[in-house]
Amino acid sequence: MQEAVETRLPENNVEVGYDEPRLFYRDNARYLLEHGELEGGPKRRDTDMNWSPEIYNIGGVRVQKNQPVLYKLLDGPERRFVREELLLVNDGVELLLRAFFITFLNWNIESEFLTLRNDYIQSRTNALNLNML
Structure with a gap:
């Protein structure tokens, strides 16, 4: 049952x-x-x-x-x-992660990107100059 x-x-x-x-x-x-x-x-x-x-x-x-x-x-x-x-x-909510990187890690994303870009351009320019010699 x-x-x-x-x-x-x-x-x-x-x-x-x-x-x-x-x-x-x-x-x-x-x-x-x-x-x-x-x-x-x-x-x-x-x-x-x-x-x-x-x-x-x-x-x-x-x-x-x-x-x-x-x-x-x-x-x-x-x-x-x-x-x-x-x-x-x-306002400010989306930028929280970016602010964390800049404030606590002292790392600026834009400046890091520009540095990498400039280094790449310089290396390509040097490589082209060596090939033309």
Whole structure:
């Protein structure tokens, strides 16, 4: 004889609607790309970007009772996004890694690149001069 097993699903404690924390109109964000959105194919590749290359301003917010908050991006795609599909990118956030390299490691990416480029040009010039002799 089998006993009836009572199953209880865990309660969903996610805030939605009016209680959900919101992004503001002044916030900048990238959106989560759909499969093949940039590459033009239906499949997702490992080399595809996850987030949009451009940064957009939030242009509209739709709040409804017991529904997730929907965001519209200015000059972005026509569809609306939930908070989990947006990557908040306000001033200084993207430059955090670069600031870390400059401040703590005393390493400037641009100057390092220019030095490598100049060394390469000098070596190519020397090689061409030796070949012409």
